[in-house]
Amino acid sequence: MAARNNTIDQERSAFLLRFRHDPAGLVYSRAPGGEGRMVSEDEAVAMLVEFELMSHRHTRRFSRSVWIAVIGFPLFGMLGIALTPLFGLLAIGSLVGWFVVAVVQRLARARFIAKLWSRLDRNPPVRALSRSEKLARGFAVPWWQTAIFLFVIMPFTFFVWAPTAALPERWRNWQMTAIALLFVIAIVMVVGRGIWWWVNRSAERRSRPTGPP
Numbered sequence: 001m002a003a004r005n006n007t008i009d010q011e012r013s014a015f016l017l018r019f020r021h022d023p024a025g026l027v028y029s030r031a032p033g034g035e036g037r038m039v040s041e042d043e044a045v046a047m048l049v050e051f052e053l054m055s056h057r058h059t060r061r062f063s064r065s066v067w068i069a070v071i072g073f074p075l076f077g078m079l080g081i082a083l084t085p086l087f088g089l090l091a092i093g094s095l096v097g098w099f100v101v102a103v104v105q106r107l108a109r110a111r112f113i114a115k116l117w118s119r120l121d122r123n124p125p126v127r128a129l130s131r132s133e134k135l136a137r138g139f140a141v142p143w144w145q146t147a148i149f150l151f152v153i154m155p156f157t158f159f160v161w162a163p164t165a166a167l168p169e170r171w172r173n174w175q176m177t178a179i180a181l182l183f184v185i186a187i188v189m190v191v192g193r194g195i196w197w198w199v200n201r202s203a204e205r206r207s208r209p210t211g212p213p
Contacts (some may be wrong), residue, residue: 007102008055008062011109015051019044020137027126030117033139037123047116054112058105065098 017032019039026044029036039047072094080088134140159171160178167175 007106008059008109011106012051012055015113016048017139022126024126028116028120029126029128033129033134033137035128036126037117037120038126039120039123043120051109051112054109058109062098062101062105065101068094069096069098 014032018029018036020027020029020033020036024038026039026041027036028039028044028047073091076087076091076094080086080091129137129139131140135142156178159175160182162175164172164175
């Protein structure tokens with residue numbers, strides 16, 4: 001069983017966002033929607049394949065390092081207690097080994113991405129998208145969403161998670177109300193998700209052919 005490295009999945013998604021279609025053709029950018037270079041379909045496929053192969057290797061090695069930590073730490077720990085403290089060093093090494101592997105692999109992927117830009121120096125440059133173009137393509141966040149996050153969501157989150165003893169007396173009941181409201185919203189979302197899934201499944205079953213005409 002392979003251990004999943006979510007960091008690799010996030011980097012893969014971020015890497016895919018560096019490619020965009022412009023009227024002149026395919027563009028590879030340092031950042032989504034930023035200044036880029038023209039690339040051919042073959043170049044893009046080659047870069048994506050290289051990244052996928054590297055990701056597969058890193059996932060496999062990361063999985064092995066995780067299983068070494070899961071098995072090696074208690075094994076070497078017991079040997080260190082029963083035989084010699086030297087096995088304790090192996091236990092510590094197996095415990096932190098997965099973290100070292102993850103850091104080294106992340107640096108290797110970052111170096112790979114950095115080298116791609118130098119490989120495309122010969123390609124024609126392309127200007128960065130304007131603010132309106134970035135918004136239209138989903139590369140930028142509208143100001144009103146940022147304002148809601150900064151002035152509504154963040155203060156509400158701090159208010160909910162603040163220690164009750166640190167709040168004024170009149171605010172404590174409001175905090176309990178806010179926590180209850182969050183639970184209600186979570187339950188409604190779960191129930192709504194279940195209803196939406198059930199409706200879609202029912203629609204799919206009705207649309208399937210039941211037998212020969």
